[in-house]
Amino acid sequence: MGRWSARLAPLLLDAVALSGPRAVVDVGCGTGHLAAAVVARWPACRVLGVDPSPAFVMAAVERLAGTAATVRVGDAMELPVADGSVDAALASLVLNFVPDPRRAASEMARATRTGGVVAASVWDYGGGMGMLRTFWDAVARLDPQSPGQAGETTPLSRSGGLAALWDATGLTDVVEGELTMAMAFTSFDDYWEPFLLGTGPAGAHVDRLSDAGRAALRADLADRLGPGPFELTASAWWVRGTVPA
Numbered sequence: 001m002g003r004w005s006a007r008l009a010p011l012l013l014d015a016v017a018l019s020g021p022r023a024v025v026d027v028g029c030g031t032g033h034l035a036a037a038v039v040a041r042w043p044a045c046r047v048l049g050v051d052p053s054p055a056f057v058m059a060a061v062e063r064l065a066g067t068a069a070t071v072r073v074g075d076a077m078e079l080p081v082a083d084g085s086v087d088a089a090l091a092s093l094v095l096n097f098v099p100d101p102r103r104a105a106s107e108m109a110r111a112t113r114t115g116g117v118v119a120a121s122v123w124d125y126g127g128g129m130g131m132l133r134t135f136w137d138a139v140a141r142l143d144p145q146s147p148g149q150a151g152e153t154t155p156l157s158r159s160g161g162l163a164a165l166w167d168a169t170g171l172t173d174v175v176e177g178e179l180t181m182a183m184a185f186t187s188f189d190d191y192w193e194p195f196l197l198g199t200g201p202a203g204a205h206v207d208r209l210s211d212a213g214r215a216a217l218r219a220d221l222a223d224r225l226g227p228g229p230f231e232l233t234a235s236a237w238w239v240r241g242t243v244p245a
Helices: 002-016 033-041 054-063 101-111 130-142 161-169 188-197 200-208 211-225
Strands: 023-027 046-051 069-073 086-092 112-123 172-185 230-242
Touching (some): 002 112, 002 172, 002 230, 033 046, 033 054, 033 069, 033 086, 046 054, 130 200, 161 172, 161 230, 172 188, 188 200, 188 211
Parallel strands (some): 023 046, 023 086
Antiparallel strands (some): 112 230, 172 230
């Protein structure tokens, strides 16, 4: 997902209309693409990236070397940030994987100053994330009993889901929207090979398959998509809210 999250990051910043932030916390920063987009736009902004994965944190540290950003291992549900200490708390493509998204949203609001921005995005797994929708549809064709995409499809990944969470958190001026971009693949292997890394629910599903099952899934997808190049659509929901006085 790295190259797609990198492309989504500046689109999210445009959508939520941040204005010259001096301090930002990037919640669930992964390998640092959103933090990198923030410091590219506002080089003097102090960005703290927080992620529970030591491997992701190490990758983010490398990506953000020489910038005003720092990264540390931490939990979205217990942010290592003082109350009201940042101008904005951002979370890109992560809240649907947090065990308690409402607690994470509350932590983001707690960390953000009065009048500051709390914003997030999640892929539209219900149909707008073509890369994964195509994958899980193939899984269902081959094994109708498979739990499929259940681990990724949450209320947050549907229209109104993020806005409802922001309203429940007590944020004001809540606005939700959708971002869409084309995902270009140079070949079928360009599409398929990332699933072999075992990352995320889709990668974990491929990893659990037998050799024969993996081959059958690859063949089904190759038949549907062709040898390439081809494009799929990727849509993400985003939300912005303000911390009230």
